[in-house]
Amino acid sequence: MICFPNAKINIGLNVINKRQDGYHELETIFYPVKIKDALEIIEAPEMKFESSGINIPGDSNNNLCIKAYNLLRADFDLPNIHIHLHKHIPIGAGLGGGSSDATFFIKLVNDKFNLGMDKEVMKNYCSKLGADCAFFLENRPVFATGIGDVFDEVEVDLSGYHVVLVKPPVHVATAEAYKNVVPQEPINSLKSLVRLPVEDWNCNIKNDFEPHIINSYPQIRMVKANMLDIGAVFALMSGSGSSVFGIFNEKPDLSKFEEDFDVFYDI
Ligand SMILES: C[C@](O)(CO)[C@H](O)COP(=O)(O)OP(=O)(O)OC[C@H]1O[C@@H](n2ccc(N)nc2=O)[C@H](O)[C@@H]1O
């Protein structure tokens, strides 16, 4: 059985405060995009995990798919499986790729082995794997609060625009991004700001990680400046970086971006 975990972008991100357990409360709009991995599981005599596509740094035993499998196996009678992950979503990019793989893995195992888990039960497993994971259960635009795991309906539709994403060859670790942010209560909630016309977002919608991350990584600053130069009505770093998305009225000329930058049209 196969599935195609997709990425997300964050349309704005306010880091509000730091909890006692070290996690941060935030508000953000999660918006699903079409950049996808491929994830397949097959029943097999022995456990095996393999990946292709983009190299995933670190020990494969720490892959979120394996972690999800181990969590489920503690509670359900699961057979051995072969897991194949074809990685296409850039890593260390603020696109939630690993979180999406984990959540899609849980949904896939639930379907393949008829585990009968409902969304609430799956959400409980998601919360053990990463703050971003629960979003991918419903996978539709939401206003998120808490640590990124409490959701409210929001009306955002970018289907009439060209949305472009560029990732410079820079890997930003999420924990590092949180360590250097100064939490603050926003003057206006993103939930109301996102109702403004997209043309007004540049002056109003921000990402609290962006100032310190673009100071540390000039290539990210350059990507954002180039997006605005070539006509983006709005451009912002996604999540903890390093990718930047731009929203355009017309299909832009992206030849400005260097060859070793990942460029995705109409995400
Ligand atoms: C930056 C975002 O992508 C925005 O959507 C997310 O908040 C990150 O979510 P994630 O990658 O699922 O994060 P996790 O894997 O749970 O946590 C990685 C590390 O980020 C920090 N972290 C994460 C989420 C959060 N709300 N507060 C935090 O402080 C913690 O130091 C944690 O050890």
Ligand SMILES: Nc1ncnc2c1ncn2[C@@H]1O[C@H](COP(=O)(O)OP(=O)(O)OP(=O)(O)O)[C@@H](O)[C@H]1O
């Ligand atoms: N299935 C997976 N896909 C990608 N990375 C994974 C996966 N499983 C575990 N990882 C580990 O997670 C790290 C990347 O996570 P990190 O949080 O830095 O960035 P991200 O995936 O771009 O997401 P985000 O910043 O939006 O949470 C990788 O370096 C890798 O070691």
